[in-house]
Amino acid sequence: MAMQQADYVVIDPQARGPEAVARAFANQVAYCRDNQAPITASVCEALHALLDGEWGERGGAVMRRVRKWAGPPLADALPLRVAGGLHALQLAGAEPDLRPIYEGLGPTDAAARIAAALERHEAFLLPWLDGPPQTNEAGRSWGFAAAMLWLIGKGLPPRFALCELGSSAGINLMMDRYRFELGGVTAGPENAELQLAPEWRGPPPPQRSFEIVAARGCDVAPVDLTDPDQALRLKAYIWPEFTTRFARMDAAVALAVAAPPQIAKCGAAEFLEQVLARPQEAGVTRMVMHSVVWQYIQPEERARIEALMAEAGARATPEAPLAWVSLEADRDTHRHELAVRYWPGGESWRNLGAAHPHGAWVEWAG
Numbered sequence: 001m002a003m004q005q006a007d008y009v010v011i012d013p014q015a016r017g018p019e020a021v022a023r024a025f026a027n028q029v030a031y032c033r034d035n036q037a038p039i040t041a042s043v044c045e046a047l048h049a050l051l052d053g054e055w056g057e058r059g060g061a062v063m064r065r066v067r068k069w070a071g072p073p074l075a076d077a078l079p080l081r082v083a084g085g086l087h088a089l090q091l092a093g094a095e096p097d098l099r100p101i102y103e104g105l106g107p108t109d110a111a112a113r114i115a116a117a118l119e120r121h122e123a124f125l126l127p128w129l130d131g132p133p134q135t136n137e138a139g140r141s142w143g144f145a146a147a148m149l150w151l152i153g154k155g156l157p158p159r160f161a162l163c164e165l166g167s168s169a170g171i172n173l174m175m176d177r178y179r180f181e182l183g184g185v186t187a188g189p190e191n192a193e194l195q196l197a198p199e200w201r202g203p204p205p206p207q208r209s210f211e212i213v214a215a216r217g218c219d220v221a222p223v224d225l226t227d228p229d230q231a232l233r234l235k236a237y238i239w240p241e242f243t244t245r246f247a248r249m250d251a252a253v254a255l256a257v258a259a260p261p262q263i264a265k266c267g268a269a270e271f272l273e274q275v276l277a278r279p280q281e282a283g284v285t286r287m288v289m290h291s292v293v294w295q296y297i298q299p300e301e302r303a304r305i306e307a308l309m310a311e312a313g314a315r316a317t318p319e320a321p322l323a324w325v326s327l328e329a330d331r332d333t334h335r336h337e338l339a340v341r342y343w344p345g346g347e348s349w350r351n352l353g354a355a356h357p358h359g360a361w362v363e364w365a366g
Helices: 018-034 038-050 060-067 078-091 096-102 110-120 122-129 138-153 172-177 228-236 243-258 268-277 299-315
Strands: 159-164 178-182 185-187 194-196 199-201 211-219 262-265 285-291 322-330 335-343 346-355 361-364
Touching: 018 038, 018 060, 018 078, 038 060, 038 078, 038 096, 038 110, 060 078, 060 110, 060 122, 078 096, 078 110, 078 122, 078 228, 096 110, 110 122, 138 172, 138 178, 138 185, 138 194, 138 243, 138 285, 138 322, 138 335, 138 346, 138 361, 159 172, 159 268, 172 178, 172 211, 172 243, 194 243, 211 268, 228 243, 268 285, 268 299, 299 322, 299 335, 322 346
Parallel strands: 159 211, 159 285, 178 194, 199 361, 211 262, 285 322
Antiparallel strands: 178 185, 322 335, 335 346, 346 361
């Protein structure tokens, strides 16, 4: 399937089998193409080609495992697991034959180059299939900052205790040290090392001031940014087209070295149950948040999270309110949708806007 012919087709995220594997890679090609990531699209297109029977066993043990993937490849983000490992080889300078692909030269033998790399580096690449991609991105923190401004405008206390599900490296948990410019509205310290100013479309959010009094998160496999090897792994999941993301990652690493975020190693529902069981300080808004995480959580755990939030929401008071902020991918529009719920008083989801997957632009509707 040529990249220009790749179309995104909505399928059951839990679908399994060879057809679901092929569709996961084709969808990833379309998703990358639509989000101005032609290099990553070409990598996924080459991997899609290697699924075809005419390539036989090319790609070695890595592609054999991919072709016979037991889980749901779309929900497991299988294409990005393989692409992340290949990008790590490129970043480490371990596979020169991949350089023309990552330099955007579009070699006609990309599938053969990738097949050879997969075969030569099986021991390195196979572990990349064992867990979901880590896509922590400081550029998405705009959504949490804008949501807090919006919630304050609805009368919630301007002091926030952040509880993040699926924190990965905890980059969003350090947002009290970021500076935001959101459609002319500013928040955060002026001299912050990390400055975020997405292209803003639409009216600005309310001009307010907020204070983050606590920030804790969880992840089943937290990333320690102070470990150079783990930091490199996180960089490998950054699409190579987006050079500004590498600069933001370097700034986040420096901030983590100075004061690392608090991340518990556990599942989202387990962490949330612990957080919601703790007494809440009056005058503080407890804000549960997540970005590009929901798709990786199994349906039964999602249901448990929803039930926990509903129960806690029923106990919320104006002096100790609860908010839920979600910045997740819409698989139909290929954009990230910012949605908010809060208790008491605003129990239904409210869509505040849409954005580029990595926060390059924002369409505000709040």
